[in-house]
Amino acid sequence: MLKMTHLSKVYRTEVVETYALRDFNIDVKEGEFVAVMGPSGSGKTTFLTIAGLLESFTGGEYLLDGADVSGLGDNARSKIRNEKIGFVFQSFNLIPDLNVHDNVEVPLRYRGMKSAERQQRIKESLERVGLASRMKHYPAELSGGQQQRVAIARALAGSPRLLLADEPTGNLDTQMARGVMELLEEIHREGATIVMVTHDPELAARAQRSVHIIDGQAVDIAEEPRFHAQPRRVEVAAEGGAG
Amino acid sequence: MQIQPILAALRQHKAGTVLIALQIALTLAIVCNALFIIHQRVTHLSEPTGIDEANLFVIGNQWADQSSAQQVDAQMQADLATLRQLPAVRDATASNSYPLVGGGWDDFITMTPDQVQKTTDASVYFGDTHFLDTLGLKLIAGRNFRPDEVAPMSPHEVVTPPVVIVTRALADKLYPDGSALGKSFYAMSATPTTIIGIVARLQRSEVDTWSRPYAYQALIWPRRLDGTVGTNYIVRAKPGQLEAAMREAKQGLIAQNRMRIIDPKDGVLSFAQVRHRAYDSDRGTAILMGIICAVLLVITGAGIIGLTSFWVGQRRKQIGIRRALGATQRDILHYFQTENLLIAGAGVALGAILAVGLNLWMMKQLAMDRMSLLYVLAGVVVLLLLGQGAVFAPALRASRVSPVEATRTV
Secondary structure: OOOEEEEEEEOOOOOOOOEEEEEEEEEEOOOOEEEEEEOOOOOOOHHHHOOOOOOOOOOEEEEEEEEEEEOOOHHHHHHHHHEEEEEEEEOOOOOOOHHHHHHHHHHHOOOOOOOHHHHHHHHHHHHHHHHHHHHOOOHHOOHHHHHHHHHHHHHHHOOOOOEEOOOOOOOOOHHHHHHHHHHHHHHHHHOOOOEEOOOOHHHHOOOEEEEEEEEOEEEEEOOOOOOOOOOOOOEEHHHHHOO | OHHHHHHHHHOOOOHHHHHHHHHHHHHHHHHHHHHHHHHHHHHHHOOOOOOOHHHEEEEEEEEOOOOOOOHHHHHHHHHHHHHOOOOEEEEEEEOOOOOOOOOEEEEEEEEOOOOOOOOOEEEEEEOOOHHHHOOOEEEEEEEOOHHHHHHEEOOOOOOOOEEEEHHHEEEHHHHOOOOOOOEEEEEOOOEEEEOOOOOOOOOOOOOOOHHHHHHOOEEEEEEOOOOOOOEEEEEEEOOHHHHHHHHHHHHHHOOOHEEEOOOOOOOOOEHHHHHHHHHHHHHHHHHHHHHHHHHHHHHHHHHHHHHHHHHHHHHHHHHHHHHOOOOOOHHHHHHHHHHHHHHHHHHHHHHHHHHHHHHHHHEEEEHOOOOOHHHHHHHHHHHHHHHHHHHHHHHHHHHHHOHHHOOOOO
C-alpha cells in the first residue's frame, strides 16, 4: 500500500543541509494498522507529510498503492490526496467558518462528486462517528473529541485507501482519546489501512506494528498481535528493510 | 462551483464583507454618475455651433469718450465699413452677443399674446444684413433681412420687430409640421413677429446647464444694438487668413478712430479661444470628475487587495487544509475569485440602485439629465473587472500555499 525505499528528505539553506529523513525504508501492507513513533525532531511528521503527498522528497522511491509518485505534478498529487488518502490531524484542522456538514463535504466537492452522492456520504460518515445530529454545528460549538470525530468523518467520507493520522489523540483528554482510538480500531477492522504517528506507547501498542523513526531512519519494532507494548523484533529498516 | 460554502464562510466575516461591498456600491454609484457627467461635458465641448468657427474672430470694443447713441451708431457703421474693406476679411457685423460667449439675451416664446406658460425659450441675437454671411450661417428657407428692415434699437426698448430669422430647431419646436416659414409668434410682447428665414443651426450664447434643452433655439432680430457702452464686432476672415485678419482688424479700427479701447490681452479673440474659454469650467469639471473616479477606483481596488491579503494571511492554515484535502492550486485561486465575485456582485447590485437614485436626485436638485442605464452597466463591468483584477495577486499567493501548512500547529 505504502512503500518507501531509500527515501531522503533534505532541507537546504545557504550554509547547511539538514537530513530530515535519510535512507528511509518502510513498507505498509494493505489493511495494516501501523504506529510510527519517535522522539521530537526524529522525522515523524516529515514522514507523514511525504506519505500524504503534502510535501515532496529529495531522493529515493515512494510507491503508493503500487504507483510511483516521485515525479507527479501538483494537480496529480492533489487528486491522489483527494481520492486515496484521508488525513486526521492532531489539531483536528476543521475549517472554523464551515459547519460540520460543510466541513465533511470539502474533499467531496474537490472530487467533483454530485450533490446527491455527497449528501449520502456525509450522512453515512457522520452517522458512523455518531455526530449525524450535529451537522449544523460549527467546530467551535463542539468538544475536542467531537471535533476529532468530525475530522475522522471527513477523512472517511471519501473512502480513502490510506488513513494517515498525526497524533490523533494528542489534543484530547483520556476519555475522549479512548473514544477516538476505538473508532480508529473499528475503522481498521473494517479493512482500512492506517498509519498513525504518535508519541504515546500505549496507543502505539494498539496498532499491529510499530515503526520507530530515529534520526530520520525507520526502525521496525514489532509485528505482533495487538495490545503488546513490548517490542519482539528490532530491525534497522535502512539495513534490513521493514519487516 | 462552491458558492454555498463560500457564502457560509462569508457569513462568518460579515464586517469585512459588508464594508467592501458597501465600498464597491458607493464607488459604482459615484463613478457611474461621474462618467455620465464627464461624457456630457466632453460631448458638450465639441458640439458644433453652426458658425464658421475656423475663420471667425470677435473684437470687444469699448468707447473712450461719451457720445450719443446716434454718434455711436454712425461710428459703428464706419467701423464695419472699415473692417469689410480689409484684404484678409470676408465680412463683418456687430451684435449684442455671439455663440458661447456666456450670458446674453433670452426671450420666452409664446404662440398667442395672452399665453401664460411659455411655449419655449430662445436666445436673441441682433444682426444686420451681413449677420448671416459673417457667421457663415446656412439659410435653409426664406430670405435674409432687407436693409430697410434693419433699425437701431436700445436694449431697454421692448418693441418686437415685425420680422425674424430663426434656427431650424426653434422653427421645428414652434411648428413641428415644418410650416414655420411665414408664420408668427410672440416674444415677450403683444405684437407678433413673422418668420421670414430659417437657418440650419446657430447655437445660443449661453453654455449653462439650464439652457441645454434649448441649445440650438435662437432667433435673429434685424436690429443694430445701441452700442454706447461698447459692442462686439464679429469678423469673418477669408479662408486661411485668420491671423492676418485679426492683426489688420485691430490696426484698421484704431486707424479709423483712436477713441476706443480694445483690451490688448483679450480684446481680439479667435473663435477657438472663445470656445476654449466657454468650456473652461466643463473641462475642469470633467478633469475633476475623472480624478475622483480614478481615486475611488484605486481606493476600492486597494481595499479589495488589502482585505483579500488579510484574509489570505488569516486563512493560511485553512488553505493548507483545503490543499491537503485535495484542492488544486486552481481550486484555491477560483475560491478567492468566486468569493470576490460574490462580494462585488452584491456591491454592484446595491451600487446600481444607488447610482440610479443619485442620478434621480441630481435630476431633481441640479437639473441634470437622466443617465442612460448603459453607464450603470459599464460601471458594473468595470467594478467587477476591478474586483477580479485586485483579487488576482492575493488569490495567486493563496494558491501557492503549500498543503504542508495543514500540519503546522500554529
